[in-house]
Amino acid sequence: MRRNSWQDGVLGTNCPIHPKKNFTYRFQVKDQIGSFFYFPSLNFQRASGGFGPIIINNRNIIAIPFAHPDADIVLLVGDWYTKNHTALRTTLESGEELGMPDGVLINGKGPYRYNSTLVLDGIEYETINVDPGKTYRFRVHNVGTSTSLNFRIEGHNLLLVETEGFYTTQQNFTSFDIHVGQSYSFLVTMDQNATKDYYIVASARFVNETVWERVTGVAILHYSNSKGPASGPLPVAPSDIYNQWSAMNQPRAIRQNTTASGARPNPQGSFHYGSINVTDTYVIQSLPPVRIDGKFRATLNGISFVNPDTPIRLADLHKVKGAYKLDFPNKPHDRTPHMDRSVINATYKGFIEIILQNNDTKMQSFHMDGYAFFVVGMDFGVWSENSRNNYNKWDAISRSTTEVYPGGWTAVLVSLDNVGVWNLRVENLDRWYLGQETYMRIINPEENGKTEMVPPDNQSI
Numbered sequence: 001m002r003r004n005s006w007q008d009g010v011l012g013t014n015c016p017i018h019p020k021k022n023f024t025y026r027f028q029v030k031d032q033i034g035s036f037f038y039f040p041s042l043n044f045q046r047a048s049g050g051f052g053p054i055i056i057n058n059r060n061i062i063a064i065p066f067a068h069p070d071a072d073i074v075l076l077v078g079d080w081y082t083k084n085h086t087a088l089r090t091t092l093e094s095g096e097e098l099g100m101p102d103g104v105l106i107n108g109k110g111p112y113r114y115n116s117t118l119v120l121d122g123i124e125y126e127t128i129n130v131d132p133g134k135t136y137r138f139r140v141h142n143v144g145t146s147t148s149l150n151f152r153i154e155g156h157n158l159l160l161v162e163t164e165g166f167y168t169t170q171q172n173f174t175s176f177d178i179h180v181g182q183s184y185s186f187l188v189t190m191d192q193n194a195t196k197d198y199y200i201v202a203s204a205r206f207v208n209e210t211v212w213e214r215v216t217g218v219a220i221l222h223y224s225n226s227k228g229p230a231s232g233p234l235p236v237a238p239s240d241i242y243n244q245w246s247a248m249n250q251p252r253a254i255r256q257n258t259t260a261s262g263a264r265p266n267p268q269g270s271f272h273y274g275s276i277n278v279t280d281t282y283v284i285q286s287l288p289p290v291r292i293d294g295k296f297r298a299t300l301n302g303i304s305f306v307n308p309d310t311p312i313r314l315a316d317l318h319k320v321k322g323a324y325k326l327d328f329p330n331k332p333h334d335r336t337p338h339m340d341r342s343v344i345n346a347t348y349k350g351f352i353e354i355i356l357q358n359n360d361t362k363m364q365s366f367h368m369d370g371y372a373f374f375v376v377g378m379d380f381g382v383w384s385e386n387s388r389n390n391y392n393k394w395d396a397i398s399r400s401t402t403e404v405y406p407g408g409w410t411a412v413l414v415s416l417d418n419v420g421v422w423n424l425r426v427e428n429l430d431r432w433y434l435g436q437e438t439y440m441r442i443i444n445p446e447e448n449g450k451t452e453m454v455p456p457d458n459q460s461i
């Protein structure tokens with residue numbers, strides 16, 4: 001949710017919804033057109049489901065940068081563990097990794113039986129019904145726990161057009177990597193002959209395929225004039241699993257469509273971010289879990305976040321002392337890792353640079369609530385000031401969730417125009433749960449009742 005940090009749904013902004021209670025979100029959608037999803041944000045609950053898609057359409061008078069598709073198709077894909085979320089928490093708390101998931105689900109359903117040894121009989125699978133010649137907008141979301149997925153449709157091109165509310169330059173892909181928490185729209189034209197059905201596949205990325213073979217989501221693309229079931233091997237996965245340098249070319253190729261209209265009737269690309277001076281730089285480093293005070297915890301800049309007992313703005317409103325600290329460090333430091341309530345003290349109207357440095361062992365995705373950021377750079381190694389020479393200053397994509405390769409970094413630029421307290425986190429649930437998150441507190445020192453919304457009347461303390 002973009003505007004109102006009083007009800008952003010994370011513990012630093014509002015109180016949890018207790019069992020058997022409900023909470024009504026009221027919000028205005030205006031400046032984000034595109035594909036999103038919702039999910040429970042506490043206690044690992046997303047691993048048990050509870051997510052769903054949100055589509056925000058533009059007003060009719062606003063042009064979209066492609067012909068209107070014949071229909072929308074939503075695919076929620078994600079890794080799945082048969083253990084429930086409480087058992088998964090126990091695993092993490094004991095210092096173990098979650099390990100290989102039990103499968104990948106597509107819209108909550110298991111794999112089509114493409115292989116009678118690998119897939120048991122009688123599993124319910126997803127079928128997408130289409131008509132020959134039509135073009136569909138596939139909105140694909142990785143709603144899973146922690147596994148990066150490669151998405152592909154047998155025999156069909158994926159024309160990338162949108163990610164997380166921003167139109168991209170349009171490029172064809174035969175397969176596309178979707179990391180945890182990311183959303184993409186692809187236009188897919190039903191231009192193949194219907195001698196049979198086709199496979200839709202979401203398979204784990206950067207893993208040993210022979211070990212992870214069972215962890216593959218398979219749905220069916222069924223033409224209305226299809227002459228028979230899908231058969232044969234699945235479309236092949238990318239072969240570069242040990243060559244992440246080449247895989248990184250894909251996210252680097254995602255560019256902003258600078259001529260497309262945004263949500264409002266001003267051109268999406270009118271914001272010349274490359275010529276704005278950066279006011280602050282934050283280098284945020286993630287490391288693998290360590291034991292802190294006897295507990296397994298994961299850190300950002302040496303701090304494993306502890307949620308405040310009172311949400312941050314409520315603590316401000318009610319003058320609750322010591323609920324949080326404004327001392328989140330702006331770069332990695334050598335102190336012993338510790339647990340704390342450290343929040344970033346960010347400057348309203350600042351234009352900041354955040355470098356996400358992943359020194360953990362697995363792919364991570366980072367998300368910032370309340371904002372979209374420009375993904376200006378991505379590389380392997382340790383970020384340095386010289387890395388700025390290779391930033392994309394012209395047509396970087398603006399989005400809310402970016403991948404950060406293990407042993408690499410991703411640099412984003414953010415214009416701090418949205419007042420409130422906003423969560424910055426790793427989307428991989430196994431690390432988020434262990435403390436890899438913080439908040440940015442962005443307050444207008446001359447608040448006049450216009451830049452920050454008033455708390456909703458169902459806000460509580």
Ligand SMILES: [Cu+2]
Nearest residue numbers: 001368369370
């Ligand atoms: Cu968010």
